[in-house]
Structure formats: structure tokens, C-alpha cells
Amino acid sequence: MQIKQYRSQFIQALSTICDEGEAESFFYLILEDKKQLKRIDLALQPDLVFSEEEIGIWNAxxxxxxxxxxxxxxLGKTHFYGLEFEVNENVLIPRPETEELVDWIIKSRKSEIRSQKLRILDIGTGSGCIAISLAKNLPNAKVFAIDVSEKALATAQKNAVRNQVEVVFINSDILLLEDFGKLPTSHFPLPAYFDIIVSNPPYVRNLEKEEIRKNVLDNEPHLALFVEDDNALIFYRKIAELAQKNLSQNGQLFFEINQYLGKEMINLLENMNFKNVELRKDIYGNDRMVFGRI
Known part of the structure; x- marks a missing residue:
């Protein structure tokens, strides 16, 4: 069967669960992974065909x-900030909004790459996408990353190897910590102070579950997604408290946040005496990132 003919059947078969554009994007992601062909290749060679064996794989x-x-x-992988990451049911699939957070951090420190040895801590690292992207783009940084899930950390470690960076991964429950500097690692103690602390913690309230698409709700780890409605800022409050103790002078705190809680996040950080608090919108126009300086 011609690939372009199968493409039409593929898109039609998914019409009940997603729109044509999304179905088409799925098709080309799989085409590149399974046959190393891009959209342009199919346009230039419209007579390319799938074998019967390939059709069986695609149908599955x-x-x-x-x-x-x-x-x-x-596919077992995705791309984030120009890098490839393994993903599985133990980690969230990295989002474009999180790329914006990473980009904000990198651009805020570009002028200091050569002059300063940065110490960075990523909390709730999941696949490691934030920590690894920062390590890759800020080569003078020493990056540490914490997660409560051992399975997530195993995936993150693979991703660090895949992308040829060094990140110190630590298994710990952030809500039980009193001081980052006292947390032992398998290599050496964490620094007493960090220049940057960043986190994309669980922030979706249970009341917002109806807004979550079924493919996310049924497949991605709830541990990394949801918080109780009456304590939605639990992770932010705890991390900010720890940051007060463990950020260096002029240290920076970056969060990805719930789009509905931007004002609450500003109030939280200002009430905890963080300076230069800034709220930014994501590419979709939603309040998504917040920054504060100790």
C-alpha cells in the first residue's frame, strides 16, 4: 500500500478522538521513528509504499x-528543548510550556556562563527534562535533581546518559525535608546554597480533572500531576521555605504553576519576602511561570 494512502486511513481512524491536525502530527512522528522519513520525503516521493509487515506494525x-x-x-521517547528524552508511564511527558521555563532560566544566566560556577537544584525532576536541559546549555553549572519516585529517577538517569551530561539524582520526598544542605547523596553532600532552584511540581487540583484530556488522565502518573483542592500550593510553599534557607545571595527561584493560581503565587512569594517577583504567561496566554529572588 502507498504510504500516502495509508496516511489518509490513519487520520480517518483517529477522527473520533482528535482533530485532523493532531492525527497528522502523530502519523509523521511515527513515520520518522519507524521508517526514518519526514513529511518532505513523502511529498517528494509520493509513490513510497509500506510492506505488509509494516502495515501490521502500524495497525497495532x-x-x-x-x-x-x-x-x-x-514510541518511548519525545523531544524537549532540542534534546531527545526517554519517556514511559513513570514520568510526565514534557510540555512546550516547560521548555519556556527552561529558556527563561538559560537566558537569565547566559551572560554569567563563563564567570560563575552555578549550582542548580531541580525539584520533582521526573524525566529529568529540566535538569538535563540546563546542564546541557549551562556547561559551568553543577546540577542536582530530586524526585520522590525511584522509577522516575531511573528514567532520568538514562536520559542524562543519553544526552551526555552529568546530573546528581537524589531520591527524596521534598515535603519531608528540612534543609537541602543536609540531604546526603550517593556521591557527596549537596551544596549548602544554590544559585538557582527550579520546580515544576504537581499543581492540578482535583476540581480541574474534568479539564484534563483522557490520554493524560488515564496514562500519565497522577503522583506528578494532582494536589488536593484545599491545599493546592503545598509544594510551592514548602519549596519556597527551603529556598529561603538554601538559596545563595541573589539566588533565583523559578516555578511552573497552575494557570489559575498566578495571583496566589505572587502573594505567596511576596509574603515570604522574595524580591522582584515576576509572573509570565506561556505561549497559550496562560499564567504559567513565576520567578522570585531571595
Missing amino acids: ILEQLKLEIPVQYL
């Missing part, structure tokens, strides 16, 4: 997509 993937299993989990 299609059936899983119909069950709304994320295409990134089916």
Missing part, C-alpha cells in the same frame, strides 16, 4: 492510539 500502533495512549509512550 493505531489500535493503541485509539485507546488514547500517548504517542510519546508508544
Whole structure:
């Protein structure tokens, strides 16, 4: 069968769960992964065909997509900030909004790359996308990353190797910590002070579950997604308290946040005496990132 003919069937088969543009993006992601062909290759060679064996493989993937299993989990990888990351059911799939957070941090420190040895801590690292992207783009930084899930950390460690960076990964429950500097690692103690602390913690309230797409709700780890409605800022408050103790002079605190709680986050940081508090919107126009300086 011609690939372009199968493409039409593929998109039609997914019409009940996603729009044509998203189905088409799935098709080309899989095409590049399974056959090393891009959209332009198919346009220039419209007579390319799938073998019967290939059609069987694609049909199996299609059936899983119909069950709304994320295409990134089916392929076992995704791209984030120009790097490739392994993803699986133990970690969230990195989002474009988080790339914006990483970009904000990198641009805020570009002028200091050569003059300062940065100490960075990523809290709730998941796949390691934030920590690894920072380590890759800020080569003078020493990056540490914490997560409560051992399985997530195993994935993050693979991603550090995949992207040829060194990150110290630590298994710990952030809510139980009193001081980052006293947390032992398998290599050496954490620094007493960090120049940057960043976190994309769980922030979706249970009342917002109805807004979450089925492919996320049924497949991505709830541990990394949800917080109780009556204590939605639990992680932010705890991390900010620790940052007060463990950020260096003029140290920076960056968060990805719930789009509905921007004002609450500003109030939280200002009431805890953080300076230069700034709220930024993401590419979709939602309040998504906040910054404060100790």
C-alpha cells in the first residue's frame, strides 16, 4: 500500500478522538521513528509504499492510539528543548510550556556562563527534562535533581546518559525535608546554597480533572500531576521555605504553576519576602511561570 494512502486511513481512524491536525502530527512522528522519513520525503516521493509487515506494525500502533495512549509512550521517547528524552508511564511527558521555563532560566544566566560556577537544584525532576536541559546549555553549572519516585529517577538517569551530561539524582520526598544542605547523596553532600532552584511540581487540583484530556488522565502518573483542592500550593510553599534557607545571595527561584493560581503565587512569594517577583504567561496566554529572588 502507498504510504500516502495509508496516511489518509490513519487520520480517518483517529477522527473520533482528535482533530485532523493532531492525527497528522502523530502519523509523521511515527513515520520518522519507524521508517526514518519526514513529511518532505513523502511529498517528494509520493509513490513510497509500506510492506505488509509494516502495515501490521502500524495497525497495532493505531489500535493503541485509539485507546488514547500517548504517542510519546508508544514510541518511548519525545523531544524537549532540542534534546531527545526517554519517556514511559513513570514520568510526565514534557510540555512546550516547560521548555519556556527552561529558556527563561538559560537566558537569565547566559551572560554569567563563563564567570560563575552555578549550582542548580531541580525539584520533582521526573524525566529529568529540566535538569538535563540546563546542564546541557549551562556547561559551568553543577546540577542536582530530586524526585520522590525511584522509577522516575531511573528514567532520568538514562536520559542524562543519553544526552551526555552529568546530573546528581537524589531520591527524596521534598515535603519531608528540612534543609537541602543536609540531604546526603550517593556521591557527596549537596551544596549548602544554590544559585538557582527550579520546580515544576504537581499543581492540578482535583476540581480541574474534568479539564484534563483522557490520554493524560488515564496514562500519565497522577503522583506528578494532582494536589488536593484545599491545599493546592503545598509544594510551592514548602519549596519556597527551603529556598529561603538554601538559596545563595541573589539566588533565583523559578516555578511552573497552575494557570489559575498566578495571583496566589505572587502573594505567596511576596509574603515570604522574595524580591522582584515576576509572573509570565506561556505561549497559550496562560499564567504559567513565576520567578522570585531571595
